[in-house]
Amino acid sequence: MKPLLPIHLLEKYRDGKASEEEIKRVEDWYESHEKEENPLDELDEQQQWDLGKALYQEIQGQIKPASRFSGVRRWVTIAASIVLIILGGIVFWKFRSQDRAVLAYENTMKNIHRVTLEDGSQVWLYPGAKIDLDADFNQQTRSLRLKGVAFFQIKRDEIRPFRIHSKGLLTQVLGTSFLIDASPVHRSVEVSVLTGKVRLQAEQSQTYIVVHPKQKVYYRKGLETKIYRTPEQDASSVWEKGDFVFDNIPLAEIFQALTQRFGVKFQVENEQIYQCxxxxxxxxxxxxDILEMIAKSLSISYEYDQNHVLFKGPGCSP
Structure with a gap:
């Protein structure tokens, strides 16, 4: 497999900001794949249609009108957008099992990615997290299955409660925000509520408990489920919103402010990042959202792992 081009180069090409030399580099890279074996040929016609439809929906709105592009150049722009979607860390696919169609999103990268569902609800997937939802999601029901860690901000719907299945636990809400940790490496499921209230029950049980803001629950099959008050420096605190004003402030000072506010620890791969x-x-x-803004503004990247943030990139000159 040929090496991928840098993300910033593909973004410049897609947005029409690349130099002639950069344009040639991207188009030469694209043309070098023309004679390669197409992995899509192994899919049947329906699978290719479903994949194409999914990718088309993803790139709509992400590529700017390119009336000055035609022929090969326009297709390279679309291809670059598709690569950016894949490199962005959200793998999206649709497949058919024997009894139902499933839509799935999986975060394969090392930072947190946001998915907006058809009902307007938003899900932030932590690294390695995956959600599966029926193809008729947002029609008669709003139900999905979670593997890993995700933060949910659910759009209120009095008629169709939002249901999340995770390791034997059913979480049901009308509209609220909360964090669920259903990591495979953990024996229990952890639910932390930020706003509103959440109803929890074992999938085969008729009894349930209600969890309110600043409360947390650890669920494990066969054990009693108890409600605890969320500690101040809890993992869910990164989702508490605040107001920040940075006026030509070095990143080193910004990291200190964010650590004090959210309780996370920052590291850099390159010391020059502190100079930005x-x-x-x-x-x-x-x-x-703040991490994403910093990364895009300074053309650097970050990795998130258990309340530790590592920034990577070229940094800035003093």
């Missing part, structure tokens, strides 16, 4: 400065007025933002 940032000007931004952030209103009502949670930590993952």
């Amino acid at each position: 400065r940032l000007t931004a007025h952030l209103t009502h933002q949670n930590l993952p």
Whole structure:
């Protein structure tokens, strides 16, 4: 397999900001794949149609109108957008099992990614997290299955409660925000509520408990489920929103402020990243949104792992 091009180069090509030399590099890379064996040929016609439809829906709105592009160049722009979607960390696919169709999203990268569902609800998938939902999601029901860690911000719907199945636990809400940790490496499921209230029950049980804001529950099959008060420096605190004003502030100072506010620890792969400065007025933002803004503004990347953030990239000159 040929090496992929840098993400920033594909973004510049897609947005029409690449130099002639960069344009040639991208188009030469695209043409070098023309004679390669097409892995899609192994899929049947229906599977190819489903995959194409899914990718088309993803790239709509992500590529700018390119009336000056035609022929090969326009197709390379679309191909670059598809590669950016894949490299962005959300793998999206649709497949058919014997009894139902399933839509699935999986975060294969090392940072947190947001998915907006058809009902308007938003799900932030932690690294390795995956959700499966029926193809008729947002029609008669709103139900999905979670593997891994995800933060949910559910759009309220009085008629169709939102249901999440995770390792034998059923979480049901009308509209609220909460974190679920259903990591395969953990024996229990952890639910932390930020706003609203959540109803929890074992999938085969008729009894349930109600969890309110600043409360947490650990569920494990066969054991009593208890409600605890969420500690101040809990993993769910990264989702508490706040207001921040940075006026030409070095990242080193910004990291200190974010650590004090959210309880996370920051590291850099390159010491020069500390030299970068940032000007931004952030209103009502949670930590993952702030991290995404920093990364895009400074053309660097980050990795998130259990309340530790590692920034990677070229950094800035003093």
